[in-house]
Structure formats: C-alpha cells, structure tokens
Amino acid sequence: MNINNILTEIEKVDPEVYDRLDTRRSAMRQFAKASGRIALTAVPFLLGGMFKKAYAGTTESIGDVLNYALTLEYLEAEFYKAAVASSGLIPAGAPTAAITTIRDHEVAHVNFLKAALGSLSVTPVDQPTFDFSGGKGSGNGPFKNAFSDYGLFLAVAQTFEDTGVRAYKGRAAELMSNNDVLTAALNIHSVEARHASHIRSMRRANLNNSSIKPWITLKDTGGIGAAVQASYDGEEVTSQAGIEIKNINGAAISAEAASESFDEPLTKDQVLAIVDPFIVP
Amino acid sequence: MKQHFNGDAYAQTTNELTARGAQRRKLLSIFGGTAVAATIITSCSKDDDGPSMPTDGIDLGSGDPGILNYAYALEQLEAAFYTQVITTLYTGITASEQALLTDIRDHEIAHREFFKTALGSAAIPGLEVDFSKIDFSSRDSVLATAKAFEDLGVSAYNGAGKLIQSPDYLLLAGKIVSVEARHAGYIRDLISNGSFADSTVIDTNGLDKANTPADVLTVAAGFLKSKLNGSNLPTS
Incomplete structure (x- = not known):
C-alpha cells in the first residue's frame, strides 16, 4: 500500500486534503505512531478512521x-x-x-x-x-x-x-x-x-x-x-x-x-x- | 467494519509500549530525582496526561482500543459493585428499589461483557476491586457510592467522546452513556427526589460534566486493588 499515491489521488478531487489532514493533527500523529508497529492488515482500518475524522464535518x-x-x-x-x-x-x-x-x-x-x-x-x-x-x-x-x-x-x-x-x-x-x-x-x-x-x-x-x-x-x-x-x-x-x-x-x-x-x-x-x-x- | 480488534496488532503494540515503558524506567533511574524525571517524561510524549497519570500497572493501551479498555475498566467496577449490592441487600430496601437495582446490575454486566467480547485479545484482564470503604448493609453508603459511580461514568463517556476516532465506537459510547445517565438520575432521585440533574452536575448552560481519563482514573483508583495505567490513552 502506498499512502502517498492515495493522498495524490484524493488531491485531484479535493485540493485541500492536506489542510484537512493537518487540522487533524492527533489523527496524523496516531497514524504515524501506529503505522510503524501495527500489522499491515490494520492499516486500512487506521486510514479509514483518519479520513472519517478529517471529513466528518464542515x-x-x-x-x-x-x-x-x-x-x-x-x-x-x-x-x-x-x-x-x-x-x-x-x-x-x-x-x-x-x-x-x-x-x-x-x-x-x-x-x-x-x-x-x-x-x-x-x-x-x-x-x-x-x-x-x-x-x-x-x-x-x-x-x-x-x-x-x-x-x-x-x-x-x-x-x-x-x-x-x-x-x-x-x-x-x-x-x-x-x-x-x-x-x-x-x-x-x-x-x-x-x-x-x-x-x-x-x-x-x-x-x-x-x-x-x-x-x-x-x-x-x-x-x-x-x-x-x-x-x-x-x-x-x-x-x-x-x-x-x-x-x-x-x-x-x-x-x-x-x-x-x-x-x-x-x-x-x-x-x-x-x-x-x-x-x- | 470489523467488530473485533486485530489481536496480533495489539500484541505488537503492547510489546512496543512495554519497551517504551522500560526506557522510561531507565530514564527515571538515571535521573534519580522524581520531580525532574517526571518533567522529562511528560515532555517526552505529547500523549502523556501529566504527572497525575500513573505509568505503571495494567496498560489500557492507546487509540480507540485504549478508550474501549478504559470503558471496560469502568464497567467492570460498576458491575462488581452492583453485583455485591444485590448479593447483600441493604437494610430496608423496597421491592421497587431491589427490582431496579437488579436491572442496573444487569445493564452493567451487559456493558462489561460487551466490551470484553469486542476487545477480544486486546482486553485488559479482570480487575480486582476494593470496596472496603463501602458499607453494603447501609442504604446511604450504597446509594452514595452508586451516585458517585454513575455520575463518574457519565462524565467519563462524555469526556472520552472527542478522543474516539471511529464513528462506530462513538455511537456505541453514546448508546451506553445515556443509559448511565438514566441510572444516575434514578439513583440521585432515590437519595433525594428531584436531584436527578441538580446544579452539582449540571452547569448554568444546562450541560452535564465531561472529565478526562486522568481525572476519572484517579477517582476509580480509590475502588481498585488493580492499578491502571492510562498514560498511553489519547488526550486530544
């Protein structure tokens, strides 16, 4: 899984994706911390949680x-x-x-x-x-x-x-x-x-x-x-x-x-x- | 969405955290002094909740599984309490009180077992409680403790909501917290009719309390022989 590719793809439809994620510092921090040690199978779950929070509400x-x-x-x-x-x-x-x-x-x-x-x-x-x-x-x-x-x-x-x-x-x-x-x-x-x-x-x-x-x-x-x-x-x-x-x-x-x-x-x-x-x- | 956590992932997390804990203990021994070491440890990780959060004992974990273990710990405490209440009924209990306190016992057991099952291999072990300060034969003692537990539970779930990442777990916490609030209202009315939402818990905006895990765990520690470590729980 290449997370950069995913983000690049999202950026094509939502140019503000990085801003959204930046405002979710805790989610990013948690992801960065967790992705280093959690089994790869859990990564989609973590990503899902991160994006749900980032897009949860304007x-x-x-x-x-x-x-x-x-x-x-x-x-x-x-x-x-x-x-x-x-x-x-x-x-x-x-x-x-x-x-x-x-x-x-x-x-x-x-x-x-x-x-x-x-x-x-x-x-x-x-x-x-x-x-x-x-x-x-x-x-x-x-x-x-x-x-x-x-x-x-x-x-x-x-x-x-x-x-x-x-x-x-x-x-x-x-x-x-x-x-x-x-x-x-x-x-x-x-x-x-x-x-x-x-x-x-x-x-x-x-x-x-x-x-x-x-x-x-x-x-x-x-x-x-x-x-x-x-x-x-x-x-x-x-x-x-x-x-x-x-x-x-x-x-x-x-x-x-x-x-x-x-x-x-x-x-x-x-x-x-x-x-x-x-x-x- | 998978309902059960990935056990292997959690085991890895636990090992990692244990290793980090060992590193901290090393730091502690190097610096010797407690105050200095505490400051350094706090500044080492933004996730720490400050010096009031114990860093030894049973590790609740981090992220959403950590929050679920935190809830599981509180539900264990409540379930054990009401189980004892129904086993050794207080003097002068009415039929109505016995029936509804039995309902509450069953609700808390349901919550406890739900979290245990949902967490699977990520679940913390069963906790040892310390109810030595409670006189289970006394209505006043039992109801005062019940009120403290229910209000604490409500404030704990309210405070944990923003720490949860998954909308599904937020909804589950919401499904439980309103039942705890129903309990709190009932217990308070038993102590003093009309105190279900008095100004000791509800502020002038009509809002209930929300407490941090650090504050809640400090209160819970007074009723637990087992020591809980919530230092890896999210704080924002």
Whole structure:
C-alpha cells in the first residue's frame, strides 16, 4: 500500500486534503505512531478512521446539526414553559420543582445552541410555531389535553425526552471534526437522559405501574400507545456491533435487560417525522 | 467494519509500549530525582496526561482500543459493585428499589461483557476491586457510592467522546452513556427526589460534566486493588 499515491489521488478531487489532514493533527500523529508497529492488515482500518475524522464535518454541516438540535430544544422549552404556566396541571411541590428544573435546562440549551451557532457564524433557525396537541396546527391532535391532563402531559414529556436522547445520539458522529461542539452535544445528550429518567419515574409513581422504568424496555411506550410508537421503534435490539447481548458470555441477561442497556439512535428523517405533527406548517 | 480488534496488532503494540515503558524506567533511574524525571517524561510524549497519570500497572493501551479498555475498566467496577449490592441487600430496601437495582446490575454486566467480547485479545484482564470503604448493609453508603459511580461514568463517556476516532465506537459510547445517565438520575432521585440533574452536575448552560481519563482514573483508583495505567490513552 502506498499512502502517498492515495493522498495524490484524493488531491485531484479535493485540493485541500492536506489542510484537512493537518487540522487533524492527533489523527496524523496516531497514524504515524501506529503505522510503524501495527500489522499491515490494520492499516486500512487506521486510514479509514483518519479520513472519517478529517471529513466528518464542515462548518456548514455542523451548523445543520446544531440547528436541528435547536429545533428540538425549542420544542421542549416551549412545551415545559406552557406546562408550568398551566395552572392546576402539575401538582405543587416535588413535581412542579422537577418540571421547572427541566424547563430551565431546555431554555438554557436553546440559548447555548444559539450562542454556539453564532460563534460558528451560522444563523440560528427561527423558533417554529408549535401545536402540542400533535395535530399539525389543527389543535385537535391526540395530545390536545396535554396541558389539562397531568398523565397525558407526562406521557408527552417522556416521549420528547426519549426522542431527544435518540436524536442527539444519531448525529453525534457528524460533529467529530469539532471537539468542543461534540463534547457540548454529548453534555446536553446526557442531561436529556437524566430528564427522561426522572419523567419516567414520575409516571411510574403517578400510574403506580412498576413496568414503567427509568430506562426503555424493548420498544415499549410505557402504555402511551401507537401515537408515539415511532419514538420507540428500534429500541428493542439486543445485538450491538454484531455481538449478541442476551445471555452474553453465559451471564443471565434477558432480552429486556439487553435492550435496556443500550439506547438506540434515530436518524434525522425519523426524528423530523416524529416532531412534524407538533409543528404548525 | 470489523467488530473485533486485530489481536496480533495489539500484541505488537503492547510489546512496543512495554519497551517504551522500560526506557522510561531507565530514564527515571538515571535521573534519580522524581520531580525532574517526571518533567522529562511528560515532555517526552505529547500523549502523556501529566504527572497525575500513573505509568505503571495494567496498560489500557492507546487509540480507540485504549478508550474501549478504559470503558471496560469502568464497567467492570460498576458491575462488581452492583453485583455485591444485590448479593447483600441493604437494610430496608423496597421491592421497587431491589427490582431496579437488579436491572442496573444487569445493564452493567451487559456493558462489561460487551466490551470484553469486542476487545477480544486486546482486553485488559479482570480487575480486582476494593470496596472496603463501602458499607453494603447501609442504604446511604450504597446509594452514595452508586451516585458517585454513575455520575463518574457519565462524565467519563462524555469526556472520552472527542478522543474516539471511529464513528462506530462513538455511537456505541453514546448508546451506553445515556443509559448511565438514566441510572444516575434514578439513583440521585432515590437519595433525594428531584436531584436527578441538580446544579452539582449540571452547569448554568444546562450541560452535564465531561472529565478526562486522568481525572476519572484517579477517582476509580480509590475502588481498585488493580492499578491502571492510562498514560498511553489519547488526550486530544
């Protein structure tokens, strides 16, 4: 294998290949270090990793991911703002305190993402007008009582949080060329998971239903039903990177536990289809 | 993409690193003084994380396999902890707590075994834990430790994300970290309802913590008899 030939060929279609690789100093360093001692069969693997990082994201594509995240954060922030403002919806005490905490985080995420986009000189998307009934502007969707029916409010909250976790996960790789942005996205991602955990515990207590857990079991919606199934489809997998987790290495791991132990990503298109009914066209 | 690492390649890497370690030890003995030697060793390799990272003990390795071994080490620690929690239930445990702590045990075992299998011959050995500071009969002691482990795990994966080269491994880390965050939220709520994402872990931008391997390994060392060497892990 002649790496110089490969680079020369790439240069014909991408004159900036050397600049890209230079900005990936760590990748180059790792490659230079590793190629001297790693078996030749591993070289294509190392090269692949290097180029994936070098081409993982331009400012434009990173801006696209951050605007996508911003849209989801707008959705959550406005949803919780409206819920906290709906008198009589959320019981006083611990429930109101928890939802207020979550609302504040989502508002902070909106502001943070706007600032991050600004620092990349990318214009933040405008906040859409939302229809939290899930009726695409009709106000008459399946969740039209979400701000008067506490159980329904928690159901929508759970769906938004679980969907948010899956959405960030699905696009993290597109941020690999910018360590700061990637780390910030991961730091938001885990906060959404903490929220999801708490909302699920609230539903477990509110419905006195021990089958609702802080984690996602198979593709179970937690009794919410078909209207939110798309947010859970795909979570039932028990195999990761070709390795079966159920009863792995003789450990008594059920299919339920195997699915719970890994959260699954959603693609951009899957997420946009899920949130589409909540956006007024 | 191959799921398993090339064992031969790793063995070669390990030999090389062992040789480098021997060279460093030689340097140490030549210079005698610890402070001077530490400075020289740090400046010898940009990959070193500074004097806080021990350079003896079980070598986690470098590159993505190193990061996966780092995760494997943390999952070993968590799995061993929850296995003990379920074996010697704390006084006054409720049925709900027992059921969900058993779930967490199973998740951590699943993570541990996944990494062990994925790493294949590149995997570090099973680690010896030191839980002498934990009173497993005490709810407070168990939950405080669980909270520390879960928050640590979340910050470790968040901090490791940028160190990973392969998008596939980044996604795998992402699949696991959100489950750790779910655990963290639940354990925190058990200690004090509503503390699932309080200001001790979440900053004013609404961001969780991200910690470096050096910081995480220092905390983990307090619960391990085995000594871990993360000095060859990537730092950027």
